[in-house]
Amino acid sequence: MSETTKKESFFTRLLTDNPVFGLYLGICSTLAITTNINNAIGMGVAVTVVLTLSNILVSAVRDITPDDIHIPVYIVIIATLVTIVGMVMQAYTPALYTALGAFIDLIVVNCIILGRAEAFASMHPIGASAKDGLSMGLSYTLSLLAMSFIRQLLGTGIISLSNPFTNEEIFALRLIPKGFEVPMFTSQVGAFLTFACLAAAIAAYKNYQSAKAKEAK
Amino acid sequence: MQLFTMFLSAILINNIVLSKFLGMCPFMGVSTRLDNAVGMGLAVIFVIFCSSILSWCLYYWLLVPLHLEYMELITFILLIAAFVQFVEMFIKKNSPPLYDQLGIYLPLITTNCAVLYVAQDNITQGYNFIETMVNSIAVPAGFMLMLCIFACIRERLQGNDVPKAFEGNPIAFIIAAIMAVAFTSLSGLV
Numbered sequence: 001m002s003e004t005t006k007k008e009s010f011f012t013r014l015l016t017d018n019p020v021f022g023l024y025l026g027i028c029s030t031l032a033i034t035t036n037i038n039n040a041i042g043m044g045v046a047v048t049v050v051l052t053l054s055n056i057l058v059s060a061v062r063d064i065t066p067d068d069i070h071i072p073v074y075i076v077i078i079a080t081l082v083t084i085v086g087m088v089m090q091a092y093t094p095a096l097y098t099a100l101g102a103f104i105d106l107i108v109v110n111c112i113i114l115g116r117a118e119a120f121a122s123m124h125p126i127g128a129s130a131k132d133g134l135s136m137g138l139s140y141t142l143s144l145l146a147m148s149f150i151r152q153l154l155g156t157g158i159i160s161l162s163n164p165f166t167n168e169e170i171f172a173l174r175l176i177p178k179g180f181e182v183p184m185f186t187s188q189v190g191a192f193l194t195f196a197c198l199a200a201a202i203a204a205y206k207n208y209q210s211a212k213a214k215e216a217k
Numbered sequence: 218m219q220l221f222t223m224f225l226s227a228i229l230i231n232n233i234v235l236s237k238f239l240g241m242c243p244f245m246g247v248s249t250r251l252d253n254a255v256g257m258g259l260a261v262i263f264v265i266f267c268s269s270i271l272s273w274c275l276y277y278w279l280l281v282p283l284h285l286e287y288m289e290l291i292t293f294i295l296l297i298a299a300f301v302q303f304v305e306m307f308i309k310k311n312s313p314p315l316y317d318q319l320g321i322y323l324p325l326i327t328t329n330c331a332v333l334y335v336a337q338d339n340i341t342q343g344y345n346f347i348e349t350m351v352n353s354i355a356v357p358a359g360f361m362l363m364l365c366i367f368a369c370i371r372e373r374l375q376g377n378d379v380p381k382a383f384e385g386n387p388i389a390f391i392i393a394a395i396m397a398v399a400f401t402s403l404s405g406l407v
Contacts, residue, residue: 083291
């Protein structure tokens with residue numbers, strides 16, 4: 001595969017096979033924690049780490065797991081990893097840990113992780129599973145970033161980023177003048193609206209692609 | 218009185234779907250028809266009520282005496298998975314007609330984040346046994362209420378001319394946004 005088609009296929013996969021907006025997996029956390037970019041990055045990294053490690057572990061034990069109890073085995077693996085990630089975050093990034101709250105623990109029931117363990121890692125070798133976990137985690141993180149960027153920009157008018165370890169602000173940029181921001185976007189209503197529009201945009205892109213493919217035939 | 222306030226606020230004000238965004242997957246998945254929504258709602262109420270009470274007992278009677286509080290997550294998720302499996306087998310054996318109605322929803326409930334959330338919330342809020350019981354029935358009742366309202370709206374929506382890109386789930390999220398507006402106005406109630 002040449003470099004350009006590889007890049008293109010990553011881009012199309014990112015859009016059309018997007019776990020959040022394309023397949024509607026892991027919606028709960030996407031809606032809840034995307035009020036600002038910091039939370040989105042923190043959550044994205046946490047999920048990517050758990051997803052990659054769980055894919056590796058599931059793939060490693062795939063031959064010795066009895067078929068009847070494979071779901072409980074996967075759940076124990078995932079829950080252990082989430083507990084570890086939660087403890088690490090509590091120790092090193094306490095502000096982020098407080099901001100994300102219950103949603104760290106709820107990574108366990110994030111459908112993306114169990115879904116990938118079941119659909120991919122349980123029948124592929126370790127290397128491929130790790131790669132799959134990493135790419136799925138990245139596209140999840142990018143979806144969170146897109147959501148949080150729109151919501152933070154429209155809701156507060158400021159784009160800011162702070163260091164999760166020290167809680168110091170790295171930069172803050174006001175793009176919308178004071179008084180013109182729409183606070184609704186940081187509330188629940190904004191979450192649903194932003195999600196709907198992004199999902200519709202992805203669907204429109206898919207429709208456009210399939211129409212083009214039909215024409216080419 | 219305090220318990221009643223708690224009950225009401227869990228259903229209407231802090232509604233688990235609209236204000237905490239939990240249980241979105243089944244919310245979007247099975248809300249296309251009213252009878253499916255009722256079936257799923259009942260199954261969720263039953264599972265959350267029983268599994269939350271079991272988790273509460275397990276936490277205070279086993280994990281706290283043994284100083285194993287950090288095992289909370291693993292214990293709860295295993296308990297929920299095992300409980301759902303058990304209920305599924307029990308219903309299948311004893312009441313096949315009920316199984317045909319609820320059976321397809323039960324495996325879905327394990328990955329419903331609402332179940333794990335309620336079990337953990339009871340612990341983090343420090344509820345006693347009675348409060349746990351009230352909370353564990355009010356939260357899924359709010360879920361069922363939302364699911365039913367939502368299913369009714371989506372049934373009406375089926376014949377309508379929606380822009381092509383918004384067909385299916387995106388328009389459902391728009392509806393959820395409008396419902397969230399309606400429910401925010403209830404926040405002054407309690």
